[in-house]
Structure formats: structure tokens, C-alpha cells
Amino acid sequence: MSDLVLDHAAHGAAKDDMKFYVRDHHPENGTLLGFWLYLMSDCLIFAVLFIAYAVLGRHYAGGPSGAELFDLPTVALNTAFLLFSSITYGFAMIASQRKKLGTTLLWLGVTGLFGLAFLSLELYEFAHLIHEGAGPARSAFLTSFFALVGTHGLHVTFGAIWLVTLMVQLNRHGLTEANTRRLMCLSMFWHFLDVIWIGVFTFVYLMGVLP
Amino acid sequence: MSAHHEHDHGHGHGAHDGGHDHGSMKTYAIGFILSVILTAIPFWLVMGNVIKDSSTTAFVILGFAAVQIVVHMVYFLHMNSRSEGGWTMLALIFTIMLVAIVLIGSIWVMYHLDHNMMPGMAAPAPGSTVQQMHDMP
Numbered sequence: 001m002s003d004l005v006l007d008h009a010a011h012g013a014a015k016d017d018m019k020f021y022v023r024d025h026h027p028e029n030g031t032l033l034g035f036w037l038y039l040m041s042d043c044l045i046f047a048v049l050f051i052a053y054a055v056l057g058r059h060y061a062g063g064p065s066g067a068e069l070f071d072l073p074t075v076a077l078n079t080a081f082l083l084f085s086s087i088t089y090g091f092a093m094i095a096s097q098r099k100k101l102g103t104t105l106l107w108l109g110v111t112g113l114f115g116l117a118f119l120s121l122e123l124y125e126f127a128h129l130i131h132e133g134a135g136p137a138r139s140a141f142l143t144s145f146f147a148l149v150g151t152h153g154l155h156v157t158f159g160a161i162w163l164v165t166l167m168v169q170l171n172r173h174g175l176t177e178a179n180t181r182r183l184m185c186l187s188m189f190w191h192f193l194d195v196i197w198i199g200v201f202t203f204v205y206l207m208g209v210l211p
Numbered sequence: 212m213s214a215h216h217e218h219d220h221g222h223g224h225g226a227h228d229g230g231h232d233h234g235s236m237k238t239y240a241i242g243f244i245l246s247v248i249l250t251a252i253p254f255w256l257v258m259g260n261v262i263k264d265s266s267t268t269a270f271v272i273l274g275f276a277a278v279q280i281v282v283h284m285v286y287f288l289h290m291n292s293r294s295e296g297g298w299t300m301l302a303l304i305f306t307i308m309l310v311a312i313v314l315i316g317s318i319w320v321m322y323h324l325d326h327n328m329m330p331g332m333a334a335p336a337p338g339s340t341v342q343q344m345h346d347m348p
Binding site (some may be wrong): 032033036038039043044047048049050054055072073076079080083086090091093094110188191192195196198199201202203206207209210211 | 234235236239242243246247250253254257258265268269272274275276279280281284287288295298299302305306309310313314317318321327
């Protein structure tokens with residue numbers, strides 16, 4: 001599609017200056033668009049889980065409410081972990097553009113540690129809730145809560161696995177074209193999860209504790 | 212005329228990164244600082260109990276979330292109308308439309324369902340219960 005447009009534009013502007021349309025040093029790549037489409041479909045999965053929470057979030061079935069269960073300082077700490085991991089991934093991307101493999105790996109490692117910190121805190125929170133008898137089977141509210149936050153946590157888990165795999169590949173093959181492409185895909189995935197988390201902490205936690 | 216303008220812009224931008232926007236230290240820093248501010252304010256509003264009316268607080272923090280999502284899209288995901296010939300933006304708009312329709316529709320329908328099935332409302336008198344049943348769409 002983009003080729004067609006470029007071709008057409010080049011014909012139209014043939015009399016002007018052709019050099020503006022020379023972009024072959026950085027060819028259009030379908031992978032990034034395809035990955036973006038995957039993220040959009042993932043967005044629909046999260047939308048459905050958000051809707052389930054919106055509908056069921058106040059159905060406590062006589063059980064504990066969000067205001068009684070959620071510990072906002074923990075959530076704030078988790079949000080900070082994820083936000084820091086986003087900016088450190090950004091630093092890794094900048095380092096990869098400057099072709100500095102060591103710095104890229106360093107920032108990816110820091111990103112992974114923040115991701116693990118997020119996951120540990122979330123697992124601790126889940127374990128704490130289940131221990132208190134507020135497991136996913138307690139009420140419709142808790143079912144939808146665990147489904148939504150758990151799905152996000154699963155995505156972060158797979159993102160972390162991907163991150164480690166990519167670090168091994170980078171270590172072995174360096175900043176090749178394929179690895180740079182993978183780095184950009186994971187960048188989109190990681191930042192996308194942060195976007196979803198904005199919805200989670202606002203809609204589930206902050207609005208959940210409001211009377 | 213406008214095509215010519217686009218053309219000049221494409222040249223200026225394409226000169227250093229071929230039309231793709233990967234972000235720089237500056238854009239990541241701006242995005243990060245904005246995100247921290249936009250995250251801190253909603254937490255402060257809720258934890259400090261700043262606004263007494265909880266539905267006002269809810270609307271305000273939803274507004275902050277919407278702004279922060281846009282900030283992330285622009286500064287971290289580098290969304291713009293030019294990348295991939297505009298197809299990413301088109302996919303995003305389509306997704307937002309689907310989500311909006313399903314979200315608003317579900318909440319609307321389910322709210323009315325809840326309203327009609329409220330245990331307290333079916334109880335008062337047999338006559339009114341029948342009336343309730345007839346009112347149900």
C-alpha cells in the first residue's frame with residue numbers, strides 16, 4: 001500500500017525533485033504494523049475484561065469491598081515500578097540506535113528487574129488477598145478483579161520472558177537488523193502494558209476505594 | 212499546494228531517520244515527567260480525600276488517565292499519523308471506536324438490568340412486581 005502511494009507521489013512530483021522520495025535506506029517493514037495490529041486485538045481483550053469489571057465491580061456478594069481490600073501505597077509502588085521500567089526501556093532503545101550493545105543490555109536488564117519487582121509485588125498482593133479469604137471465587141467483584149489484573153500480570157510475565165530471550169539473542173548476535181526489529185516490537189509491547197496499567201490503577205484501584 | 216508542503220516536511224524529517232520516529236532522550240524525558248505528574252495527582256486526590264464528592268473525583272481521575280494514555284501513546288509508543296502510511300493510526304481509531312461502543316453499550320444495558328432486578332424493588336407488593344416486569348424492555 002505504502003509503495004503504491006510513494007510510486008504515485010513520485011510520478012506526480014517527477015518534475016520537482018526525486019531525491020525526496022528516496023527512502024530505501026530504511027525500507028517500510030510490515031512487522032511493526034502487524035505487531036501494532038496484534039496490540040490492538042490485545043486491547044480488545046483488555047477492553048472486555050474492563051467491561052466485565054465495570055459491570056461486576058460493585059457486586060460484593062456480602063464479601064469485602066475494594067475499599068477494604070486495596071492497599072493504595074502498594075499500588076502506587078507498583079505503578080512506579082512499571083513507569084520506571086518504561087523509561088529504562090526507552091533508554092535501551094536510544095542506546096540501540098546509537099549502536100551501543102553494552103548499554104542496551106544494561107538498560108534492558110534494569111527494565112527486567114523493574115518488571116520482576118512489579119510481578120513480585122503483584123503476586124504478594126494476590127497471595128495476601130487469597131490468604132484473607134478474598135480469592136477469585138469469593139464474589140463477582142473479585143472474579144472480575146483477578147481476571148483483569150491477572151491477565152495484565154500474565155502479559156508482563158510473558159514480556160519479561162521475551163526480554164530475557166532477547167537479551168540472550170543480543171548478546172549472541174549483536175545489534176543486527178532482525179534484533180533491532182525485535183527490540184522495537186518488545187518496546188511497543190512493554191509500553192502498551194504500561195498504558196493498560198494506567199487503566200487498571202485508575203479504574204480498578206483508585207475508583208475501587210472511592211465510597 | 213498542500214502536497215508540496217507535505218513534501219517539504221517529509222524531506223526535513225526523513226533526512227535523519229527515514230520518516231520513522233524512534234524518539235530521543237528529550238521525548239522520553241518529557242513523557243516520563245508528564246506521566247509522573249499525571250500519576251501522582253490522581254493518587255493524591257484519592258489518598259488525601261481532596262474532593263469530598265466521590266463521583267466528581269471519579270470523573271477527574273478518569274480525565275487524568277485519558278490524558279496520560281495519550282501522553283504514553285505520543286511519547287513512548289511514538290504514535291503519529293505518518294507512521295506506516297497512517298495505517299497504525301487507522302487501526303487505533305477503529306479499536307477505540309469498537310471499545311467505546313462495547314463499553315458504553317454494556318455499561319448502559321447492564322446498569323438497567325441491575326436496576327430492574329434490584330432485590331428491593333421486586334419485593335414491595337405483588338402488583339408493583341408485575342408492573343416492574345411489564346416495564347422491562
